[in-house]
Amino acid sequence: MKSNKSKFAIVGLLSRGPASGYDLRKLIEERISHFWSESFGQIYPILKQLTVERLARRKVERQIGKPDRQVYSLTDRGEAALDEWLRKPAEFQVARNETMLKLFLGSQVEVDVSIEHVNRYRDHQLQLLDEYTEIERILSEEEGGTGDLPFQLMTVSHAKQQCRAAIRWADEALRQLSELQASRASRRRRRR
Amino acid sequence: MKSNKSKFAIVGLLSRGPASGYDLRKLIEERISHFWSESFGQIYPILKQLTVERLARRKVERQIGKPDRQVYSLTDRGEAALDEWLRKPAEFQVARNETMLKLFLGSQVEVDVSIEHVNRYRDHQLQLLDEYTEIERILSEEEGGTGDLPFQLMTVSHAKQQCRAAIRWADEALRQLSELQASRASRRRRRR
DNA sequence: CGTGTCATGTAATCAGTTACATGATTCA
DNA sequence: TGAATCATGTAACTGATTACATGACACG
Numbered sequence: 001m002k003s004n005k006s007k008f009a010i011v012g013l014l015s016r017g018p019a020s021g022y023d024l025r026k027l028i029e030e031r032i033s034h035f036w037s038e039s040f041g042q043i044y045p046i047l048k049q050l051t052v053e054r055l056a057r058r059k060v061e062r063q064i065g066k067p068d069r070q071v072y073s074l075t076d077r078g079e080a081a082l083d084e085w086l087r088k089p090a091e092f093q094v095a096r097n098e099t100m101l102k103l104f105l106g107s108q109v110e111v112d113v114s115i116e117h118v119n120r121y122r123d124h125q126l127q128l129l130d131e132y133t134e135i136e137r138i139l140s141e142e143e144g145g146t147g148d149l150p151f152q153l154m155t156v157s158h159a160k161q162q163c164r165a166a167i168r169w170a171d172e173a174l175r176q177l178s179e180l181q182a183s184r185a186s187r188r189r190r191r192r
Numbered sequence: 193m194k195s196n197k198s199k200f201a202i203v204g205l206l207s208r209g210p211a212s213g214y215d216l217r218k219l220i221e222e223r224i225s226h227f228w229s230e231s232f233g234q235i236y237p238i239l240k241q242l243t244v245e246r247l248a249r250r251k252v253e254r255q256i257g258k259p260d261r262q263v264y265s266l267t268d269r270g271e272a273a274l275d276e277w278l279r280k281p282a283e284f285q286v287a288r289n290e291t292m293l294k295l296f297l298g299s300q301v302e303v304d305v306s307i308e309h310v311n312r313y314r315d316h317q318l319q320l321l322d323e324y325t326e327i328e329r330i331l332s333e334e335e336g337g338t339g340d341l342p343f344q345l346m347t348v349s350h351a352k353q354q355c356r357a358a359i360r361w362a363d364e365a366l367r368q369l370s371e372l373q374a375s376r377a378s379r380r381r382r383r384r
Numbered sequence: 385c386g387t388g389t390c391a392t393g394t395a396a397t398c399a400g401t402t403a404c405a406t407g408a409t410t411c412a
Numbered sequence: 413t414g415a416a417t418c419a420t421g422t423a424a425c426t427g428a429t430t431a432c433a434t435g436a437c438a439c440g
Contacts, residue, residue, distance in 0.1 A: 005290060006427080012297045022391055035292035039429055044393055065437060067391040086301050090294055090309060092316050095287030098197060100227035100350060102282055105204045106343035109278050114343065117282060124284050150372060151298035151306065158292060158361045165357035169350045180342060198399080214419055231401055236421055258408070259419040389438080398429075403422100410417075 006042050007050070008085045011074065014056060015082055016148075018073035021047055031139060031152075034132050034159035047072055055081055103173075111181040115174065122170035125163045132159050198234050199242070200277045203266065206248060207274055208340070210265035213239055223331060223344075226324050226351035239264055247273055295365075303373040307366060314362035317355045324351050 013019065013027050021043045028038050047070075050056040055078035061069040074082070099121045106114040139152045205211065205219050213235045220230050239262075242248040247270035253261040266274070291313045298306040331344045 005288070005293075009293055012293065015297065015300060020391080021393085032293070032296060033286065035286070035289040035296075037286055037288065037428095040393080041395095041429060041431095042427080048393095063391090066389095067435075069391070082297075083301065086294055086297060087305055089312055090290035092291070092313075093288070094225065094227070094229055096197070096229065096285070097227040097350075098282035099284070100347040101197075101201055101204065101224070102278055104224060104227075104344055104347050105207065105274075105278060107338055107340045108207060109275065113279055120281055121284075146299055148299045150368065152296055154365050154368065155292045155296050157365070158289075158358070161357045161361045162354060165353045166350070169353045173346050173349070176342065176346065212419080213421085229400095232421080233401060233403095233423095234399080240421095255419090258417095259406090261419070385440105387439090390436085392434090394432085396429105396431080399427080401424105401426075403424080405422085406420090408418085411415090412413105 004085075006038055007046055008082065009036055009038060010043065010046050011050070011055060011078055011082045011085075014072060014074045015079065018059075018071050020061075020069045020071050022069070031135060032155075034128075034135055035155060050078070054078075111177055111184060115177050115181070118170050118173050118177065122167055122174075125166045125170070129160060129163045129167075132156055132163065196277075198230055199238055200274065201228055201230060202235065202238050203242070203247060203270055203274045203277075206264060206266045207271065210251075210263050212253075212261045212263050214261070223327060224347075226320075226327055227347055242270070246270075303369055303376060307369050307373070310362050310365050310369065314359055314366075317358045317362070321352060321355045321359075324348055324355065 009028070009032075010024060013024055013032075019027065021040065024043055024047075025038065025040060028036060047056065047058075050072065051058050054075055056072045056074055059071050059073070061071050063069060099117055102117050103114055136153065136156045139149065139156065201220070201224075202216060205216055205224075211219065213232065216235055216239075217230065217232060220228060239248065239250075242264065243250050246267055248264045248266055251263050251265070253263050255261060291309055294309050295306055328345065328348045331341065331348065
């Protein structure tokens with residue numbers, strides 16, 4: 001579990017205030033799901049590791065009727081480690097896209113199949129756009145006057161622009177695919 | 193190694209003609225790197241597995257002065273498996289973006305740090321745009337008259353549109369960040 | 385009474401990269 | 413002479429998801 005990326009995603013969220021593993025998953029889901037994801041299976045072991053490295057400390061919060069909460073907060077060392085990491089250049093990685101893989105091989109099947117893939121892709125982007133508007137709302141409503149908001153909104157804007165570009169692309173691709181379909185249909189007619 | 197995604201990426205490429213593991217890595221690099229990646233450590237074990245499942249068969253090509261080539265080609269079962277997979281809806285996955293993670297936490301450091309991250313991001317997108325133009329050229333030049341080209345070009349178009357959207361976003365983000373910087377500078381002046 | 389939320393954690397599995405091992409040929 | 417290309421493969425490791433185990437409370 002040397003996972004630097006996931007580790008600093010968690011350290012970063014902890015820098016905004018103490019949280020439990022459960023809280024963190026919710027924060028990730030509600031506030032940064034437009035560019036990040038993390039499962040419980042990653043979060044809990046990383047939190048444990050952070051305490052070992054003295055980047056975070058854990059306090060137990062007793063609760064009545066509910067399980068105890070293990071609340072983690074950053075230590076000074078944790079803050080320092082985050083600061084150092086934030087200044088390092090980010091790595092870029094190409095996102096795999098299964099829809100594109102199927103479309104790339106589209107000549108192997110009927111055009112309808114590709115049309116369906118692109119339609120589903122387009123629908124999904126529309127749905128994401130809605131989710132991102134909701135994230136925008138959640139972020140705008142909290143605000144602690146720390147000046148976080150402009151930075152956070154920029155990341156949502158990025159995600160939305162990506163969605164809109166994908167939708168515009170899909171519209172154009174669908175046009176081209178239906179033309180392809182028409183020309184294949186006429187070729188079939190001529191063969192008769 | 194049940195890796196369905198990687199497996200069908202390889203089966204898909206093999207459907208265009210026999211190839212060795214080495215060939216496949218080159219094909220992936222040169223023709224589909226705008227939406228896919230695969231390392232040798234994945235390719236060779238998957239090829240071995242494909243022969244076990246009888247989706248591909250292997251022929252040894254002796255070469256003089258060079259190591260033997262292990263050339264794989266799809267069997268009828270392989271073609272059928274690909275056809276079936278192509279018709280199944282694709283899964284969507286959110287791409288992690290480290291630049292966005294650092295930008296999201298931008299209020300923790302000086303504005304310059306975020307500006308630098310966005311600048312690097314923008315540069316990278318410009319570089320990708322060049323690479324994608326090169327892929328477009330390679331794809332257009334081969335052509336076997338199988339009607340692959342329109343599908344393949346659509347995937348490149350998608351990648352390019354994503355890049356362009358990212359660059360436009362970066363331009364706007366840089367404007368906002370320099371404003372933020374100016375307003376922080378003036379606040380510092382007033383405090384003096 | 386069933387679903388959802390709160391809450392933590394581990395084990396098994398899957399997925400993917402990097403490093404290592406080996407070695408000839410070509411090209412600048 | 414050193415780098416790049418051709419060529420295959422394994423082992424170690426890192427990274428990430430899913431399933432499992434456990435259990436109370438709130439809400440409709």
